[in-house]
Amino acid sequence: MCLVFVCDEEERVLSRQPAPGACPYCGGMVQAMDVESNWRFCFLPLYWRTKRKLYCSLCTRKLVVQ
Secondary structure (H helix, E strand, O other), rough: OOOOEEEEEEEEEEEEEEEEEOOOOOEEEEEEEEEEEEEEEEEEEEEEEEEEEEEEEOOOOOEEEO
């Protein structure tokens, strides 16, 4: 007997906009992205949330707000 669980996490970018400041690593422009993430178990949505993530547009590093 084979038991298979299908779990999935999907991320979708809702919007992008320029953020104030510069990247501390390369000095590039910072972008704020609103990302919606969905977790599914056997094609049933269990959890979803929207987060704002900051990225450098030049070196594509993920930046953390302190």
